[in-house]
């Protein structure tokens with residue numbers, strides 16, 4: 282998958298975030314998006330995920346030569362962001378099964394156990410626990426398990442290691458590296474210096490031109 | 494098509510599990526309708542009540558019960574941020590249909606309870622030969638109310654349209670289903686003979702609702718289209 286920003290401008294009623302942005306995001310790389318708070322990192326990721334539409338210009342997603350849109354594109358992406366929450370009144374496991382079922386993946390017990398292991402959760406700690414009762418870091422890990430279960434080609438990570446300990450941070454870096462080596466495209470918004478060395482490419486939103 | 498059905502059922506199952514655990518929403522609905530029923534039955538006690546009034550009371554109770562539950566259908570998603578999770582991992586249509594199905598079955602069960610109590614309390618007369626008609630009409634009405642309700646609730650939960658909309662659109666969207674079903678119910682209470690064709694307006698409107706909401710919903714739910 283390749284994502285192309287073509288002359289993208291985005292304004293909110295009170296503020297222009299991007300103007301005439303041209304960027305090509307190519308697969309097989311971890312592309313980190315950095316910049317101070319409010320510089321538009323999350324907005325950039327939402328544009329790439331087709332969750333919001335630019336005021337003008339286009340955000341195009343290509344699978345080879347074929348442009349993907351709507352549902353066909355959405356099936357290729359997975360996203361982890363502070364705006365995304367699990368269902369508090371379902372258990373961790375039910376959340377995982379529910380969201381992957383929506384993606385058309387029926388997970389069996391083995392696959393679930395493997396996912397818990399990959400995200401560093403002990404099954405007995407999450408099996409019957411309502412997601413609303415998990416610690417912030419644990420719930421972030423469950424969300425990452427949902428993310429991994431989607432087996433996406435485009436990884437969109439908004440501050441993925443927020444609330445995670447050092448082990449958790451290196452787990453995310455390791456998984457993301459593995460995915461990009463297998464051809465995925467990873468977009469990663471962060472302000473954490475400790476994650477900088479995971480990047481193959483850096484987009485710094487502090488230095489972009491905001492006036493058209 | 495097969496995956497759409499499977500995903501719709503996944504959403505439906507999730508709603509049912511959540512409802513079994515947290516009874517607030519449907520208990521409110523049940524108590525609401527019981528209160529309204531007993532109130533009206535006390536007020537009309539012993540008076541010979543007109544069929545038109547009876548059928549209006551009957552449908553008003555069902556309508557308000559529907560509204561107490563339906564406008565909560567997307568509340569959890571809206572306030573807790575699961576909506577973005579659904580946007581990324583699930584398609585718009587299965588989510589809408591799954592919630593509609595849940596809202597429909599919940600309201601149907603409730604309406605059947607209401608119907609029995611109603612017949613009891615008002616010494617109602619649903620002539621046996623019309624019972625099938627009565628329930629067919631009930632199903633059409635309940636389906637229309639929950640489909641329209643789920644769609645409006647989804648509208649107001651999405652970022653594009655804002656909250657007052659649910660209230661404002663209720664009248665034009667609900668009336669076309671309420672009017673024909675109330676009319677049929679009146680006729681059944683009166684014991685007037687009528688044909689199957691009386692059910693057609695509600696049936697047509699239900700189909701239009703389903704079609705329109707499935708066509709529109711993708712555009713409303715996602716910002717990129």
Ligand SMILES: Nc1ncnc2c1ncn2[C@@H]1O[C@H](COP(=O)(O)OP(=O)(O)OP(=O)(O)O)[C@@H](O)[C@H]1O
Nearest residue numbers: 293294296298316317318319320321322323324325
């Ligand atoms: N829906 C919205 N309506 C109006 N303004 C918005 C909206 N979303 C974001 N903004 C504004 O756009 C700017 C960029 O927001 P964004 O969330 O992309 O920043 P960020 O770089 O992710 O910040 P942080 O490091 O705090 O996560 C902010 O000034 C924010 O107030």
Ligand SMILES: [Mg+2]
Nearest residue numbers: 322323324439
């Ligand atoms: Mg952000």
